[in-house]
Amino acid sequence: IGTTGDYGRFTNLQIFDPLVQNYPDGQPNTEGRAVAESYEVSEDGLTYTFEIKEGIQFHNGEELTAEDVAFTFHAIMGKAEEKHGVTGVPESVMKMHTTEISSVEATDDYTLEIQMDEVYAELLEGEFVQDFSVIPKDYIVENGYENYQDELIGSGPFKFKEYSPGDQIVLEKFEDYRLDVNAEKLILHFYDDQSSAVTDLRAGNIHAVHPIDTTHYQDLKGEENIKSKAYHHPGAVNIKFNHKMEGPLQDVKVRKAFAYAVDSQEVIDFKRKELAINSRYLYEPGHPAYPENANQYEQNITKAKELLDEAGYPDGVELTIHTNPGDRTDEMTLVSEQVAEAGIDLEVQSVEWGTFVEMMQAGETEMNYHHLTAGPSGFDKMTYYMNTSEKNFWGNFYNDSQFNDMMEDAMKTIDYEDRMEKYKEIQKYLIEDNMAVYVVGFTQQPIVYHESVTIPEEAFTSYMYDGPYYKTHLWEL
CATH class of the missing domain: 3.10.105.10 (Dipeptide-binding Protein; Domain 3)
Structure with a gap:
């Protein structure tokens, strides 16, 4: 995939799984890649209880539990050092969504409880949910956050392989992922401009261009060997x-x-x-x-x-x-x-x-x-x-x-x-x-890709605003 855009976000989508997902109207669900099996909110809106799916593995083979989800919350809240002795965790832009949270605790291996100081009805809706990436507590506590940043261990369909600054990021299939993953490898090539990426797409050197501007999309639409589509993008x-x-x-x-x-x-x-x-x-x-x-x-x-x-x-x-x-x-x-x-x-x-x-x-x-x-x-x-x-x-x-x-x-x-x-x-x-x-x-978000690639319709109806790029594990050659 050729890109001139935010490759960090794209990479995170492949490596990490979210706690819950959103339907198009913003309401949360626990389908697909969500690590939560179910959740309940108390009538007063002050207690959230999550049951975590059993058997989910991180890329290092460790099981993902409620402790990891609680640790992720603590990291976002700026409490990784206070709660776990972990230093060097940068302040998260998502911290603003956690100011009403009083505590987050794992009550057993697969149960997470969040207590709120005040009602915050949007906790499970919107950007916070879509950018919430569960990270491994034990690995980070044992090895430090700085070392973890070099490894980027998640529980998503692809795991980090290598990063060549100015050139590419290579991800490879996580063989033990709980859902089907069709591609063996995912390579994100960096381009200075979209025109160069489009040239390589036409030549079959890459399989897709992300993002694509409207001018290139209109030029490529209907072109031989190229597929194009627009998907909902809030x-x-x-x-x-x-x-x-x-x-x-x-x-x-x-x-x-x-x-x-x-x-x-x-x-x-x-x-x-x-x-x-x-x-x-x-x-x-x-x-x-x-x-x-x-x-x-x-x-x-x-x-x-x-x-x-x-x-x-x-x-x-x-x-x-x-x-x-x-x-x-x-x-x-x-x-x-x-x-x-x-x-x-x-x-x-x-x-x-x-x-x-x-x-x-x-x-x-x-x-x-x-x-x-x-x-x-x-x-x-x-x-x-x-x-x-x-x-x-x-x-x-x-x-x-x-x-x-x-x-x-x-x-x-x-x-x-x-x-x-x-x-x-x-x-x-x-x-x-x-x-x-x-x-x-x-705006409908356009995507252009080579005719050799098959992207199922399910990937275009993703609940997350990144559409088919949240479901690259479904793409096939």
């Missing part, structure tokens, strides 16, 4: 406004004017076509948290001009947006032409991803445009806008106390349907404040 590509930078965007009327000046359907038709839908909401039609009848901000140049005039900018405004090279820069160039009709002079600056993230974290981008990936839960996509969240820079430092209070209330609502109703109301509140412009709604 995310959206949006324009976010910096909410702590002084300037015109502090005025909601300017933010709304920008939204009314954008023609999302034209942007979608320009590049992504069938890979996206036109929706300005955080959730797609059919999702339990989808807010019916909220404002879609359909393009209205007259309305945009009126709002700018009311905000004190009768002659228009000058704004700058940062994005990444390729399709996103092309899309924002089109948007700059659209908003110019309303008197908005939009300068588009294209920077590489690493620099882009650093600039966002530092609050240096007035506006930015990129894809936000999240789990299917009604919670994930809105945490970016909570100023109490470590991910708030992804929401461009949005800071609204009423929104935070509404989120805190929803997160403590145990009943799933009631919680989804609250998320609908929260979205309507955010839409009215226009904290961001969701230009390309709910």
Whole structure:
């Protein structure tokens, strides 16, 4: 598989198994690769009890037990040294999801109990579940975390073989995996650009390219020897406004004017076509948290001009947006032409991803445009806008106390349907404040692969947002 993207995440998906999985609507289940056999949540939402599947093996031959799951929780919570004497464990970005947990203990070999200080109804839904990778307690306690990082022992369908910096990562089949694994070896080749990877795909030198941008996908679709498909991917590509930078965007009327000046359907038709839908909401039609009848901000140049005039900018405004090279820069160039009709002079600056993230974290981008990936839960996509969240820079430092209070209330609502109703109301509140412009709604994620590869339909209906790459053990040659 050729990649120009986040190979660390891809590798982790193959090496480690999750505690539970998510259905497309965000609710957890214990099917497939999940290490939990079952779970129960107390009526008051303060106690979680998991039964762990028996006979699961780590790659070093040791059995995975509830002790390993408890240790994984402790590592995420920053308590590996306190609880187990293990030093050097880096702080996890998932720690924010564990602040309401008071204790995690293995009550026997296959039973895990979590006690909560407060109700946190989203504990088993969304990104935390999908990024939870069970690691081996005994090996790490005996050998240290630094040595473990060189071995990367998990319980997933593939085990770590070797890493050649700048070249490739080699994984090999875990012969004792509890599910079928068809491939003997999985090699992830690194490329500087997708064009080079696509050339090798056409030549049959590699079997797939991940990720693939929409331009290459459209070019390859229908090509001889190449298979292509799009799978559901809960995310959206949006324009976010910096909410702590002084300037015109502090005025909601300017933010709304920008939204009314954008023609999302034209942007979608320009590049992504069938890979996206036109929706300005955080959730797609059919999702339990989808807010019916909220404002879609359909393009209205007259309305945009009126709002700018009311905000004190009768002659228009000058704004700058940062994005990444390729399709996103092309899309924002089109948007700059659209908003110019309303008197908005939009300068588009294209920077590489690493620099882009650093600039966002530092609050240096007035506006930015990129894809936000999240789990299917009604919670994930809105945490970016909570100023109490470590991910708030992804929401461009949005800071609204009423929104935070509404989120805190929803997160403590145990009943799933009631919680989804609250998320609908929260979205309507955010839409009215226009904290961001969701230009390309709910992208389908494209995949291209060589005709010699067979990927079963089951792999495309994965509960996890990585789709077929979470189920590479099902791929066949």
